[in-house]
Amino acid sequence: MTASSGAGSSAPVALSLQHASKSFGAVKALQDVTLDLYAGEAHALVGENGAGKSTLVKILAGVYQPDTGRLLASDSDELVLAGPAAAIAAGIAIIYQEPTLFPDLSVAENVFVGRQPLRRARLINRRAMNARVNEIFERLGVTIDPDRVARGLSIAEQQLVEIAKALSIDAKVIVMDEPTAALSAAEVDRLANVITALRDHGAAVLFISHRLEEVFRLCQRVTVLRDGRWVLSQGTDSLTVDDLVRAMVGRDLAERTYEPHTRGEPLLRVERLTREGVFTDVSFDISAGEVLxxxxxxxxxxxxxARAIFGIDRYDAGTVVLDGKALRRASPSAAMAAGIGFVPEDRRQQGLVMGMGIGRNIALASLRRLRHLGLLLPGVEQRFAADWAARLQLKYRRLSDPATSLSGGNQQKVVLAKWLSRQPELLIVDEPTRGIDVGTKAEVHRLLVSLAREGIAVLAISSELPEVLAIADRVAVMREGRLVGVLDRDEATEEQIVAMATGQAAPAGLLKATAL
Amino acid sequence: MEPDTQLSSVASALAGSDGAPGAGPEPLRGRRIGGTLSPLLRWETGLVVLLIGVVIFGLDTSSAFTSDSYLFSQVLGGQVGEIALMTLPMALIIITGEIDLSVASTAGMASSLMGYLFMHHWSIALIFVTVLAMGAVAGAFNGFLVTRVGLPSLAVTIGTLTLYRGIAIGILGANTYSTFPTFWTNIGVNPVPGLPFMSWAFLIFLVMAALVGIVLHMTPLGRTLFAIGANREAAQFAGIRVKRTKFMLYTFSGVVCAFVGILLTFRLNTAVSNNAYGLELTVVATALLGGISIFGGKGTIVGVLLANLVFAGIEGALYLTTGFNESAFPIVTGGLLLASVLIPNFPELRRRAREAVHRRRRLHGAAPSVEQGVSR
Known part of the structure; x- marks a missing residue:
């Protein structure tokens, strides 16, 4: 992999993160990552979901403290950020995707909240405050009335208020965490101008985005993270979109052990499913024995x-048909009765009752089936749970131990056991291997494929493309609430999926950067 | 689908995982929770010890403490059984992470309605049915506001606490009705035949506690209550009908409280709109002392039973103490309640204090610290 870290810029370093690592339990979120931010430069941070971007942002924000590594200020002094207040004091401002302003305070009051300029008798000097805010907005080239209340501002305007706040504390480093995700094209243009203005005033901007064309348009330098590791830092003028996609995806794509199979009749048919403002006109089908x-x-x-299919959320239009029967809307119990199992995205919050015992978690979706004369006898439940724990090779001490006592991989096995023990016809798994170790990951992949070969239909959602390619018979790609295409096994490559998911319509090989 | 083939395939798929790292034993993380005894069990043990202490204290004060007549008149009689009955639905509701503060007002409203219907010479069977149905409606209204409208139960039931008391006053006004049939009023003043220390209300409580205990600890429904309270979202993702279950609990609570209203009207031989006034906090306090977690998801009916006995015993024993000022009784119960909330949180409080110390050390230990960042 080509890399030229740090070299090439004559501008002074505004902030330098050196060899930072951060782990959460067994999960290494960030390993030995180095990032230099230069004054007057916009620096993009890109990577797949789970690459470690948000962990890095939280370290800069003072929310997390790195396990190892140092953070150096422009004068090469080490910074220890004990909390968000320390980060602000050190001149680091974070602009989040959806800022949280005080809706009932004025724009100017939001900018100066907690440190309003005062006049005699400790009263707020409103005139001075508004004048300063106007001056900042002028510098940014935007017009917002400092006297209006924050309620009703668009997200783009709220971000501008946050940026004004950053400038009012004289922030030297401004981190923007996916600021454009919720913005219209015109608003992105305005943000581009603001970023230029910030650079002109010597600020270092760290810009995080999934939209690669923006990276090339707005930023002079880009750093790629993958699996918590640093991959490259380079000037955007010497890169193409193609280079960037390859750096983000990165791995050897060689090993695939895929056995083709013949597709049968569709088991699940999703037709024109729409939930307003969330997803639109999504149609696909899955047949028994297939992983989609x-x-x-x-x-x-x-x-x-996935949540709408299982009935957690209501949908506004469309149908879900399983085995020829239309499923009742918004009823997980009806979905379960029809034969659907659902391993949700957030294991700790949605998949498990963490304080409850392992055995009870396994039995939680099967309580009715375990009844004898209406009673839930401990022995029956215990045997049932022990049986499934053994089938999934769960490592545990006692079934009565709480789910918190297990590692992430074993927790996920508990969730899988909970649903497999119901013998589902359709198993939906959302990020089935998030935050679990490599070995268990492979185990879960094998399990999902073999379940499909036994005749279960599997709908797998994953942000990890190698995982998608390891298990899928077909890949449906979504972008901004729409299904943009279904790829057969043979057509699906990581580059192709990334291109479809990010809106680079042309095949990956033909992409050329529109570098500034 | 053939279940057996599916199972075997799962097993074989995993058995085929040869030397993969995941196949080896993974380190078990997390803390072990207190040997073979669960913390809940230990909570009940504490209550048993406390109860024994109360009995010893009572006997030390006067040997009459355990006499049948004293037990009946001052310990298990009076309003003790009625309060105890209301702690059962309260315990279930708190386990699901909600609360019902309208219990005493519902009982008061039942009492008023009963007086009104007796005044109008309804048949007694019809009166019972009507009053219990009114309780169901009152509870269902709470449940509707909490689950369907999605309002916080604390706010909803503070509202209905006042509303239902207002309806009670509306039904009966300043009137009282005190000419109930002796057959019925006797159940409040006479002990259970053959059990000279036992009031009818407390006996009914014991029977119902056994039933509720079986439902809570030995049926799918009971298990779902714990799951809802411990993690509402995970319960929903496991197909549990969270809203419907809570709605049912509130309705159940309303019926039990209306029943309590009937019992206490007979015991006092008086239907009046301020019956059972202010009892809701005693009911909540008893449930909490019984080890029902105010955060939901934890608790046992055995604990609730013990807490009822402890409160009844303390009150009975204190009355025997010469010179004991009755107004000091709330101090004792309040102190016990605070202790019951504090004690289970001791490990957590200690951990937090330790962490704060640790963080401070780390900060002061690290060479150039934030202060320099500020001074720039």
């Missing part, structure tokens, strides 16, 4: 479609 992967960026509506 639903790919796309976070926020593209993948999980939401």
């Amino acid at each position: 992967a639903l790919a796309g960026m976070v926020g593209s509506g993948r999980s939401e479609v």
Whole structure:
């Protein structure tokens, strides 16, 4: 992999993160990552979901402290950010995708909240405050009335207020975490001008985005993370979109152990499913014995479609048909009765009752079936749970231990056991291997494929493309709430999926950067 | 689908995982929870010890403490059984992470309605049915506002606490009705035949506690209550009908409270709109002392039973103490309630204090610290 870290810029370093690592339990979110931000430069941070971008942002924000590594200020002094207040004091401002302003305070009050300029008798000097805010907005080239209340501002305007706040504290480093995700094209143009203005005033901007064309348009330098590791830092003028996609995806795509199979009659048919503002006109089918992967960026509506099929969320239009029968809307119990199992995205919050015992978690979806004369006898439940724990090779001490006592991989096995023990016809798995170790990951992949070969239909949602390619018979790709295409096994490559998911319509090989 | 082939395939798929790292034993993380005894069990053990202490204290004060007549008149009689009955639905509701503060007002409203219907010479069977149905409607209204409208139960039931008391006043006004049939009023003043220390209300409580205990601890429904309280979202994702279950619990609570209203009207031989006034906090306090977690998801009916006995015993024992000022009784119950909330949180409080110390050390230990960042 080509890399030229740090070299090439004559501008002074505004902030330098050196060899930072951060783990959460067994999960290494960030490993030995180095990032230099230069004054007057916009620096893009890109990577697949789970590459470690948000962990890095949280370290800069003072929310997380790195396990190892250092953060150096422009004068090469080490910064220890004990909390968000320390990060602000050190001149680092974070602009989140959806800022949280005080809706009932004025724009100017939001900019100066907690440190309003005062006049005699400790009263707020409103005139001075508004004048300063106007001056900042002028510098940014935007017009927002500092006297209006924040309620009703668009997300783009709220971000501008946050940026004004950053400038009012004289921030030297401004981190924008996916600021454009919710913006219209015109608003993105305005943000581009603001970023130029920030650079002109010597600020270092760290810009995080899934949209690669913006990276080339707005940023002079780009850093790619993959699996929590640093991959490259380079000037955008010497890269193409293609280079970037390859760097993000990165791995050897060689090993695939795929046995083709013949597709039978569709078991699940999803027709023109729509939930307003979330996803639109999504249609696909899955046949028994098949793994269909639903790919796309976070926020593209993948999980939401799955939740609607299982009945957690209501949908506004369309139908879900399983085995020829239309499924009742918004009823998980009806979905379960029809034969659907659902391993949700957030294991700790949705998949498990963490404080409850392992055995009870396994039995939670099968309680009615375990009844004898209406009673739930401990022995019956225990045997049932022990049986399934053994089938999934769960490592545990006692079934009565709470789910918190297990590692991430074993927790996921508990969730899988809970649903497999119901003998589902359709198993939906949302990020089935998120945050679990490599070995268990492979185990889960083998399990899903073999379940399909036994005749279960599997709908798998994953942000990890190697996982998608390892298990899927077909890949449906979503972008911004729409299904943009279904790829057969043979056509599906990581580049192709990324291109479809990010809106680079042309095949990956033909993409050329529109570098500034 | 053939279940057996599916199962065997799962097993074989996993058995085929040869030398993959995941196949080896993974390190077990997390803390072990107290040996073979669960913390809940230990909570009940504490209550048993407390109860024994109360009995010893009572006997030490006067040997009359355990006499049949004293037990009946001052310990298990009076309103003790009625409060205890209301702690059962309260325990279930708190386990699901909600609360019902309208219990006493519902009982008061039942009492008023009963007086009104007796005044109008309804048949007694019809009166019972009507009053219990009114309880069901009152509970269902709470449940509707909490589950379908989605309002916080604390706010909803504070509202209906006042509303139902207002309806009670509306039904009966300043009137009282005190000429109930002796056959019925006797159940409040006489002990259960053959059990000279036992009031009818407390006996009914014991029977119902056994039933509720079986439902809570030994049926799918009971298990879902714990799951809802411990993690509402995960319960929903497991196909549990969270809203419907909570709605049912509130309705059940309303019926039980209306029944309590009937019992206490007979015991006092008086239907009046302020019957059962202010009992809701005693009911909540008893449930919490019984080890029902205010955060939901934890608790046992055995604990609730013990807490009822402890409160009844303390009150009975204190009355025997010469010179004991009755107004000090709330101090004792309040103190017990605070202790019951504090004690289970001790490990957590200690951990937090330790972490704060650790963080401070780390900060002061690290060479150039934030202060320099500020001074720029």
